[in-house]
Amino acid sequence: MSIYVDYAATTPVDKEILKSMLDNADKFGNPSSIHRIGKEGKAFYEKSRKNAAELIEAKPDEIVFTGSATEANNMVIRGIVSYYERPHIITTSVEHASVKETYQAMEDYADVTYLDVNEHGQISIEDLQDALSERTKLVSIIMVNNETGTIQPMEEIRKAVSESNALLHVDAVQAFRQLKISTKSLGCDFLTLSGHKLHAPKGIGLLFIKQNTHLNRIMTGGSQEKERRAGTENTLYAHAMSLAMTQAEEKREENTKVLKALKEKLISELQTQEVPFEINGSTAFQTNHIVNLYFPWTTSEYLLTAMDMAGIYASGGSACNAGTVVPSHVIQAMYSEDRARRSIRFSFSKELTEDDMTFIAEKLKSIYTKLKDQGFI
Amino acid sequence: MTNKDTTVVVGMSGGVDSSVTAKLLLDQGYNVVGIFMKNWDDTDEFGVCTATEDYEDVRLVAEEIGIPYYSVNFEKEYHDRVFQYFLDEYKKGRTPNPDVMCNKEIKFKAFLDHAMKLGADYVATGHYARVTHDGENVEMLRGVDNNKDQTYFLNQLTKEQLSRVLFPLGHLEKPEVRELAHKYDLATKDKKDSTGICFIGERDFKTFLSTYLPANPGRMINMETGEDKGAHDGLMYYTIGQRQGLGIGGDGGPYFVAGKNLETNELYVVQGDNHEALLSTSLLASEVNFINPMPETFECTAKFRYRQKDVPVTVKVTGDDQLEISYDSASAVTPGQAVVLYDGDRVIGGATIDTVLRNNEVLEYLA
Numbered sequence: 001m002s003i004y005v006d007y008a009a010t011t012p013v014d015k016e017i018l019k020s021m022l023d024n025a026d027k028f029g030n031p032s033s034i035h036r037i038g039k040e041g042k043a044f045y046e047k048s049r050k051n052a053a054e055l056i057e058a059k060p061d062e063i064v065f066t067g068s069a070t071e072a073n074n075m076v077i078r079g080i081v082s083y084y085e086r087p088h089i090i091t092t093s094v095e096h097a098s099v100k101e102t103y104q105a106m107e108d109y110a111d112v113t114y115l116d117v118n119e120h121g122q123i124s125i126e127d128l129q130d131a132l133s134e135r136t137k138l139v140s141i142i143m144v145n146n147e148t149g150t151i152q153p154m155e156e157i158r159k160a161v162s163e164s165n166a167l168l169h170v171d172a173v174q175a176f177r178q179l180k181i182s183t184k185s186l187g188c189d190f191l192t193l194s195g196h197k198l199h200a201p202k203g204i205g206l207l208f209i210k211q212n213t214h215l216n217r218i219m220t221g222g223s224q225e226k227e228r229r230a231g232t233e234n235t236l237y238a239h240a241m242s243l244a245m246t247q248a249e250e251k252r253e254e255n256t257k258v259l260k261a262l263k264e265k266l267i268s269e270l271q272t273q274e275v276p277f278e279i280n281g282s283t284a285f286q287t288n289h290i291v292n293l294y295f296p297w298t299t300s301e302y303l304l305t306a307m308d309m310a311g312i313y314a315s316g317g318s319a320c321n322a323g324t325v326v327p328s329h330v331i332q333a334m335y336s337e338d339r340a341r342r343s344i345r346f347s348f349s350k351e352l353t354e355d356d357m358t359f360i361a362e363k364l365k366s367i368y369t370k371l372k373d374q375g376f377i
Numbered sequence: 378m379t380n381k382d383t384t385v386v387v388g389m390s391g392g393v394d395s396s397v398t399a400k401l402l403l404d405q406g407y408n409v410v411g412i413f414m415k416n417w418d419d420t421d422e423f424g425v426c427t428a429t430e431d432y433e434d435v436r437l438v439a440e441e442i443g444i445p446y447y448s449v450n451f452e453k454e455y456h457d458r459v460f461q462y463f464l465d466e467y468k469k470g471r472t473p474n475p476d477v478m479c480n481k482e483i484k485f486k487a488f489l490d491h492a493m494k495l496g497a498d499y500v501a502t503g504h505y506a507r508v509t510h511d512g513e514n515v516e517m518l519r520g521v522d523n524n525k526d527q528t529y530f531l532n533q534l535t536k537e538q539l540s541r542v543l544f545p546l547g548h549l550e551k552p553e554v555r556e557l558a559h560k561y562d563l564a565t566k567d568k569k570d571s572t573g574i575c576f577i578g579e580r581d582f583k584t585f586l587s588t589y590l591p592a593n594p595g596r597m598i599n600m601e602t603g604e605d606k607g608a609h610d611g612l613m614y615y616t617i618g619q620r621q622g623l624g625i626g627g628d629g630g631p632y633f634v635a636g637k638n639l640e641t642n643e644l645y646v647v648q649g650d651n652h653e654a655l656l657s658t659s660l661l662a663s664e665v666n667f668i669n670p671m672p673e674t675f676e677c678t679a680k681f682r683y684r685q686k687d688v689p690v691t692v693k694v695t696g697d698d699q700l701e702i703s704y705d706s707a708s709a710v711t712p713g714q715a716v717v718l719y720d721g722d723r724v725i726g727g728a729t730i731d732t733v734l735r736n737n738e739v740l741e742y743l744a
């Protein structure tokens with residue numbers, strides 16, 4: 001038996017999407033070519049762009065396909081910081097590494113504020129308001145946290161940022177399958193998405209740039225994407241991205257129902273089995289596809305290995321190059337380093353069943369009991 | 378219990394020895410799991426971390442032979458239990474043996490526990506030593522490769538620890554292990570053996586130590602003549618019997634470190650091979666570990682340092698955790714180092730040298 005509960009890390013490519021990619025593989029033309037084959041490629045590509053734009057209530061011109069969400073986040077942050085003379089930029093202490101580390105890299109060229117979070121993993125609007133100044137050019141917010149599923153108070157964030165001159169950058173990578181995403185209601189200037197979190201292949205991301213927004217480009221060498229990203233367009237993967245977005249949109253409601261049941265099942269089973277644990281953050285402010293649990297009786301490094309040996313594939317923190325676990329900065333920001341070293345993320349997809357959750361709880365129970373019997377707890 | 382039902386966690390370092398260890402156990406039908414231990418963050422100024430390269434080799438070998446592999450971080454345990462001891466011993470003017478401590482506290486304690494928690498029946502490492510399990514009876518024997526035998530470093534392992542340990546390379550000679558690695562075409566077959574203390578690696582020992590302990594230069598005194606022989610860089614940099622790196626010479630042969638005076642911060646040196654000042658006839662030791670119970674007095678052989686020839690000794694248990702070990706004569710017996718006791722090939726156990734005596738007189742500067 002093997003159970004993959006790491007869908008927030010990546011998802012398998014959907015069979016229908018894969019089939020459609022193969023069916024359309026003959027539309028190989030370079031969209032920049034003048035000839036008919038190129039024009040066919042261009043039309044194919046623009047169809048994907050139009051569909052993706054509609055799904056997030058944007059104009060096609062506002063969509064740039066990228067190689068990844070990491071690239072898209074880099075484009076925004078580096079593009080804004082280099083456009084202005086030492087701007088002030090604001091983000092949170094619980095961002096994905098692609099935002100967090102890019103902000104850190106910008107510290108030489110910009111004044112950077114990292115907003116703290118409370119135990120639920122949410123920022124305080126007062127903090128944001130206090131941090132915003134005339135010099136603030138960018139606010140980057142992870143809408144749904146990739147480690148805890150915590151949803152930030154986007155409406156209040158929108159209001160606060162709209163009262164300033166700053167641009168709002170929303171990392172919606174984990175949000176899209178769970179919540180309706182509208183660039184209009186989010187009031188954002190930038191929004192980033194990733195294909196492989198939506199059952200499209202790895203290697204495709206999306207960046208929404210609101211019309212008339214100025215930023216420098218980081219990739220040069222061609223006039224593609226209205227000179228916002230040089231490089232031959234990845235037509236086939238953009239197609240996959242567009243299909244994945246449609247799928248996610250259509251199945252969101254049904255998906256939510258299943259994921260909610262899974263999350264509740266795992267929690268209740270662990271309670272029934274009397275495995276000591278606590279939920280990181282509050283489920284009231286979280287999506288259903290992630291639950292991050294604190295197991296005070298062991299370390300995530302041990303538990304991830306023990307679960308892997310039992311056929312359960314979860315995550316906790318990130319892996320260093322030597323394969324050891326680096327504790328999550330998100331759990332650290334919410335609680336403590338010790339708690340971060342003892343926390344595991346389970347993330348779900350509707351392929352999973354409630355029996356799978358029972359199996360996981362039983363395995364955790366047996367691991368817990370064995371450690372107790374051996375005198376390690 | 379058949380081998381198939383026996384889970385062995387192999388401590389894989391990314392070296393040729395542990396690679397062959399894993400492969401041999403796998404071929405014997407065991408359920409083998411490889412685990413890499415990260416004990417030290419040695420990322421250098423260029424961002425190169427040998428742990429990363431070593432783990433990469435573990436991955437390659439594990440994929441080649443088809444076993445699951447994992448990693449575990451013992452940086453904190455290593456720092457607290459091995460590195461702190463290492464510094465403390467140097468501060469006391471002694472010469473510590475971090476490899477002995479690493480085996481005692483990390484590889485066969487923290488790591489063994491980790492493996493047991495994961496359901497292992499045994500842990501295995503690529504050490505050149507043999508262990509025999511015969512019911513309740515557990516013995517450790519020297520590795521058959523005299524040149525590589527590592528029992529000196531394993532002397533602190535208890536019977537309980539050894540009952541959970543396999544050393545598949547103990548009956549092999551090092552060249553045979555290389556041959557096997559080639560035969561199985563393992564990714565590590567031509568990898569250079571690591572040398573020196575793991576956390577120092579290829580770095581200069583003095584530079585390394587000086588980043589953790591303040592160097593306190595002082596005078597170098599000829600123990601016999603009282604003559605000032607110049608400055609020394611700090612007592613911690615010298616070990617008893619050391620000949621290299623003193624920067625002095627002259628007629629009458631090479632100089633040797635013969636003692637340290639922590640109070641006056643003086644380093645004592647003597648001239649000439651096998652100088653009497655370096656000779657001792659007995660020692661006192663603590664941190665006593667007998668793998669199996671021993672009588673109050675017994676005769677056996679001993680090593681006072683790694684790769685030294687065995688010396689016949691008489692051992693007397695003089696108190697709780699206290700041994701007196703006497704012998705004809707030995708040179709440069711060094712406090713802080715291990716004394717390891719043997720009965721033929723069988724390892725009796727070991728202890729840490731505290732005090733060195735000549736004809737019952739304490740050699741007080743042999744610290």
